[in-house]
Amino acid sequence: MIKSIRYVVSENISNIYRIFLIAKYEILAENRDSKLGILWNVLNPLIQISTYWFVFGIGIRSGxxxxxxxxxxxxxAGMAVWFFISPSIRKGVTSISSKIKVIRKMKFPVSILPTTVVVEEAIIHLCMLVIIYVIFLIRGMVPSLYNFQVLYYLICGMAFSVSLAMITSVLNMFTRDVKKIVNATMRMLMYITPILWTMDKMPKNIQKIMKCNPIYYIVQGYRDSFFYHEGILSxxxxxIVFWVxxxxxFIAGSTLMYKFRHRFVDMM
Incomplete structure (x- = not known):
């Protein structure tokens, strides 16, 4: 177990420059045929947020x-987290299988691929965060030192996404059903995670179970940082549940990555 963790951590640290280089290339490649370029990575989520606000905010909640x-x-605040974590997990599933040609042609540090996907989405997320923060300020939010806690919760989101992506990307090499399961699960999580609604009317025991959802912890952390001014230790x-x-x-993902590191080429 320790050997596998050491393998993944050391490989990612020693290739940190390569990770950012690939992430940058992927962002540019994805938007090379568009005049607005990377702006679409922000505009698309904002358009969807506008739709959810109209349906749930104006329609259901009456404002x-x-x-x-x-x-x-x-x-x-909640949707910003979702538009970071959701694509990280969806793309993370195929992070290895989509690069199998590169792995075949050269000796490539496979364990950095899930991290690369998450870093790519984190860069886009930071751009979106800046825009959202400016919107908050324009709408009257008073700046606070608590706002900087968002960086901690961003790290939490990256840790969650990388750990899950390592597991799913390896399992996806065995069967493509994993990708379909993940996509179906993400559609479900969108609505059962309290992002669009509150769970204050739910029974206390149900609330305790739902608070074990790592995505909920991150979403609530963003809202605490921007609005409620609750400290990380509150x-x-x-x-504790989140980091456990x-x-x-991460241990499970590292173990899988280390165990099958020499067999990925033969799995396709």
Whole structure:
């Protein structure tokens, strides 16, 4: 177990420049045929957020605020997390299989591929965060030192996405059903995670179970940082549960990555 963790960590650290270089290339390649380029990575989520705000905020909630926070602001903070984590997980599943030709032609550090996908989405997410933060300021939010906690929760999102991507990307080499399962699960998570709605009317025992969802921890962390000004240590139990889950996932992903590192080429 320790050997596999050391292998993954050392390979990612020693290839950190390559990770950012590939992430940059992928972002540019994805938008090379578009005049607006990387702006579409921000415009698309904002268009979808506008739709959700109209349906859930104006239609269902009739414009009612959430805990004194305007629904649009509350929604923006949650959806920002979703538009980072969702593509990270979806692309993470195929992070190895999509680069199999490169792996065949040269000796390539395979364990950096899930990280590369997440870093790519994190760069786009940071651009989107800047825009959303400016929107918050324009709409009257008072800047606070608590806002910087978003960086911690961004790291949490990256840790969760990389750990899960390592597991799913390896399993996807055995059967492509993994990709279909992940896509179906992500569609479900979009609505069962309290991003578009609040769970204050749910029974307490159900709330405790739902708070074990790592995505909920990150979403709530963003909202705490922007609106509620709750410190990172204000929810110690949830933080412990989150990092226990992430650590378990990272160990499992590292073990799979290390065990099959020499067999990926033969799996296609």
């Amino acid at each position: 009612k605020p959430v805990d004194g926070i305007e629904f649009l602001d509350w929604l923006l 929810n110690v139990n949830e933080m 889950i992430i650590t378990t996932m």
